[in-house]
Amino acid sequence: MTSRWTTAVLDTDQPGGWAVARSPEGFLFDDNGALFPREWLKRQDLAILAEHGIGHLDGEPVYLLELRSHSEVPGCQWKGLRAFMLEGDHTVYKVLAYAAQIGTWAREHRYCGNCGQAMSQVPRERAMYCQPCDLRSYPRISPSMIVLVTRGDEILLARSPRFVSGVYSTLAGFAEPGESAEDCLIREVREEVRIEVRNIQYMGSQCWPFPHSMMLGFHAEYAGGEIVCQEDEIEDAQWFNVHELPPLPASRSIARYLIDVYVARRLGHAEPVLPG
Ligand SMILES: NC(=O)C1=CN([C@@H]2O[C@H](COP(=O)(O)OP(=O)(O)OC[C@H]3O[C@@H](n4cnc5c(N)ncnc54)[C@H](O)[C@@H]3O)[C@@H](O)[C@H]2O)C=CC1
Numbered sequence: 001m002t003s004r005w006t007t008a009v010l011d012t013d014q015p016g017g018w019a020v021a022r023s024p025e026g027f028l029f030d031d032n033g034a035l036f037p038r039e040w041l042k043r044q045d046l047a048i049l050a051e052h053g054i055g056h057l058d059g060e061p062v063y064l065l066e067l068r069s070h071s072e073v074p075g076c077q078w079k080g081l082r083a084f085m086l087e088g089d090h091t092v093y094k095v096l097a098y099a100a101q102i103g104t105w106a107r108e109h110r111y112c113g114n115c116g117q118a119m120s121q122v123p124r125e126r127a128m129y130c131q132p133c134d135l136r137s138y139p140r141i142s143p144s145m146i147v148l149v150t151r152g153d154e155i156l157l158a159r160s161p162r163f164v165s166g167v168y169s170t171l172a173g174f175a176e177p178g179e180s181a182e183d184c185l186i187r188e189v190r191e192e193v194r195i196e197v198r199n200i201q202y203m204g205s206q207c208w209p210f211p212h213s214m215m216l217g218f219h220a221e222y223a224g225g226e227i228v229c230q231e232d233e234i235e236d237a238q239w240f241n242v243h244e245l246p247p248l249p250a251s252r253s254i255a256r257y258l259i260d261v262y263v264a265r266r267l268g269h270a271e272p273v274l275p276g
C-alpha cells in the first residue's frame, strides 16, 4: 500500500502546490479543510514568519506558512491541532501534525543556542545551520514511555489534573538522559503511583505532536506495591476491572490502543489496530 502522505524538504522558490497556515491560534481552515492553493494563500494578508516545504500529499507538494500571529481571512477560521486529531481526516491530521512540529522547531531555532547568531534553513535537509559555529540543529523529538499496567482482569489507570474531567488513562513520562526505555518506564510508574512492574513488553509507537513526543507503548504486569499518587502530577489512580471502565482517552491515542488491546484479549474480542 502506498502512503498518501510522504515528508520531503521542498524548495520554497518553486511556485504552486498546496499550503497550510499555522499561527499561535492553530491552523487556518474553511469548508474545504486546512489545505489551500499556496499562491492564493500567499496573497492573503498573513504575517509570515517562515515558509517550509514539508512533503507530498497524493503526489502534490505541500508547504507550511508559519505565521507570527493569526489574522482574519474571509470565510476562514482557526483551529488547534488537537481538534483536527479528534474530528478530521487522519491523513490530513498527519500532514498538520508534521507541519506543527516543523513549524515549532524552526521557530524555536531561529538563533544559535551556542553563539546567539541567526541560523538559516539548510537546503535539501531538515536542519537549521549556524555558519560561525558550523552547528546544525535538527527537529526535536522527545521519547516518552507509556504503559498499561495490569493485574489479571484489572488495569491501572490514572488521572492527571490536566485531563478532561472524569477521564482516566495509562501512565506516561519523558525519558531522561542516561535511561533505557525500560529504566524510564519503571521509574515513571514508581514515581507516579509507587507500583513495581515486571514482564515489560513493547506494544508499538506513535508520534504525539503535542508538542514533540515520540510515544513508545508497553504492557507490564503488576509486581508489587500499593497505589500512592504522586503529588501535583497524579490526581487519582485506581485498578479498574475490564468490565467496568471509566471514560477513556481519545480513540486515536496510543493510550486508548494499549487499553483496548488488553481488554480485547481478556474478553476474547478482535484486537484493534494502532493508528499511525
Ligand atoms: N498519545 C497518548 O496516548 C498519550 C500521550 N502522552 C504524552 O506523553 C508525554 C509525557 O507524559 P507526561 O505524563 O506529561 O510526562 P511526565 O510524567 O514526564 O511529566 C510531565 C513533566 O515533565 C517535564 N517535561 C516536559 N517536557 C519534557 C521533556 N521534553 N523532557 C523531559 N521532561 C519534560 C515537565 O516538568 C512536565 O510537567 C506528554 O507529551 C503527553 O502529552 C501522555 C499520555 C497519553
Ligand SMILES: [Mg+2]
Pocket (backbone or CB within 6 Å): 171, 172, 173, 192, 233
Ligand atoms: Mg506522567
Ligand SMILES: [Zn+2]
Pocket (backbone or CB within 6 Å): 112, 113, 114, 115, 116, 117, 130, 131, 132, 133, 134, 135
Ligand atoms: Zn552559533
